[in-house]
Amino acid sequence: MQLERAFQESYKEAEHLALRIIHTDLRSRVAATLFAIAQQHQYLIFLLLLNFPTLQASAFALLRPLCEAVIKGLWIKLVATKNQIDKYLNGKEIKNTKQMVELIAIQYASTNNQFNQKNWNALSSYVHSNHLQLQYWLNSETVEPPYSDEAIAELIKITRLFSSLAFQAIQTISSEHKP
Numbered sequence: 755m756q757l758e759r760a761f762q763e764s765y766k767e768a769e770h771l772a773l774r775i776i777h778t779d780l781r782s783r784v785a786a787t788l789f790a791i792a793q794q795h796q797y798l799i800f801l802l803l804l805n806f807p808t809l810q811a812s813a814f815a816l817l818r819p820l821c822e823a824v825i826k827g828l829w830i831k832l833v834a835t836k837n838q839i840d841k842y843l844n845g846k847e848i849k850n851t852k853q854m855v856e857l858i859a860i861q862y863a864s865t866n867n868q869f870n871q872k873n874w875n876a877l878s879s880y881v882h883s884n885h886l887q888l889q890y891w892l893n894s895e896t897v898e899p900p901y902s903d904e905a906i907a908e909l910i911k912i913t914r915l916f917s918s919l920a921f922q923a924i925q926t927i928s929s930e931h932k933p
Contacts, residue, residue: 760910761800767921768793774928781830782927784839788827789920795820796917803906810901814909822851824916824923829854831923832861 771793776786795816802813829849830839838848849857 756907756910757800757803760914761804763914764793764796764800764917767917768797771921771924771928774924774930776924776928780836781834781839784843785827785831786924786927788823788830789924792820792823792827792917792920795823796913799909799913803910810906814901817909817912820913821916824920825851825854825858827920828858828923831927833857 776782799813799816799820802809802816826842830842833854834842834848842848
């Protein structure tokens, strides 16, 4: 039930965003591109979970790229200088994710600007098929992905949280399409 509702919410957001025109400045276009990538990751996570058989390992592996696309999009939108955007577009990594999160938190005047390295390491473990990903598969007598309902619910919750951040941000760098 939670998955179907999240999938429907994401579909409504995608329909809404399809009617918007992105501002033409480079900052807006780069941020919007990152948010669109995040939206595609969200969509694919939900499709993988709705598939039969469920493709849970791949769904979990996409969570980090989704989060990273949103963080980079927010950094571009809120913090990055023109020079940093140019360098980023030319393949030069400017800030690491921890630095980006801290700078975004400062921009929002948030007191919660500590990057949780433990959570990021967990996301990385799923992407790189490390210990957390393997633990799900090796808890039974056979080789199969017995992900708990709680783990799937958390995946859906985090996916929607980050996608909602991207949705809200794209609202500010676009205008409604007037037919």
